[in-house]
Amino acid sequence: MTKKLAALSLVAGMLAITAPYATAEVVLPDAVMIDDGEVAKSLTGSAGNPENGRKVFANRKQGNCLACHMNKDLSEQPFHGEVGPTLDGVADRWEEPELRAILINSKIALSEDTIMPSFYRLKNGARTMDKFDGKTILSAEQVEDVLAYLKTLKEE
């Protein structure tokens, strides 16, 4: 556990060196505090990239958000799921700190029973496959990128 954390902060440290815009260290999953359904500060210390967030949103091996959410902005993609609410205009309904919390841990930010995965949490369901165990579904950068993309989904 401590070893894993140390390894992660090492990765975070490397990112701080290689990524030109990263000014602060990445907030590790276990260090994230959800306060009244909100996470105010960026996980990476900087704003995400909405174009990449759009890709992560659609990618079946990454966010795969389209599995459950309809989204007109991605109408070029076939098969939008209907398990969750449509995300058209989602930025009109939620503030950035709330959206960040929903992405990080839907069980805290939305409801304990939700089907929606928690994308930035180390401990998930029982019997998680070895290759995914103790890992987050999305990286801190990907969470911020998806968030930046969600903020573009406005209708008002």
Add this chain to the structure above:
Amino acid sequence: MHRTGKKLAVIAGAFALTIGLASHSAGDPDENSLAIEGETIVTDVKAPADSPLEHLYSGWRFRASETQSLQTDDFENPGMVAVEQAIDQFAMVDGSEGKACADCHADVSDFKGLRPNLPRWDEAKSKPETLEHIINECRTERMGAKAWKWEAQEMLNMTALIGLQSRGMPVTVETGGPMASVWEKGKELYYTRVGQLDMSCAHCHENNYGKMIRADHLSQGHINGFPVYRLKWGGLGSIHRRFKGCMQNIRATPFKRGSDEFIALELYVASRGKGLSVEVPSVRN
């Protein structure tokens, strides 16, 4: 500001729901009815009193009409090839005792009524048994033949042939007596969140059936049609293979085919479908 927005979204949601109830929404099971070779197959029945569901629907009702139609005619049902093979296997001598199934069971139709009651308690072994166990018990203990592997073609063929004898009969599986603790264990597994995606069977098949999850139309996840011919598999597959696939999709390490866990889950899932017709071998995409 976002608070009012959220309220509006909720109202819009309620409105969509009313529309969904009034007309027939895209998410519901369809209204098609299934008859095979003139025999009516019950694909929709009021749920028993202790069910968490109000109404039960066979997985057939959620499939596209092209897939559905493959099951309405035995000449078109690709699963019937396996049944033909099993008819040959039934008459084939195998093992040290020089016997075929047909030497002890004059007619395969004697097995009518077996499939709807499985899995069941095996008194002699003091544990639950599935159709696969029953078949292998005959092979190893009465024929002196080797057990077939759970997912072997011969086993799939034979479970399809034996299941077919009960086609149209309601699932009635026994959940009391010595099966009660097995059922409890299956129920617990059904509601346990597993995998990195952190979902239970209930999240998809109880709370969200009828909805699209990306390209798939979620059913209630019943097993009255197994073994099913899946177009994606290009052949028949067992109940435990389907459980395994669903677990892997949510990034969980599946239990093994034939494991105590999957047998318990099989009993529990079967009991959720009590009253639906056996429709072996069914066709799914």
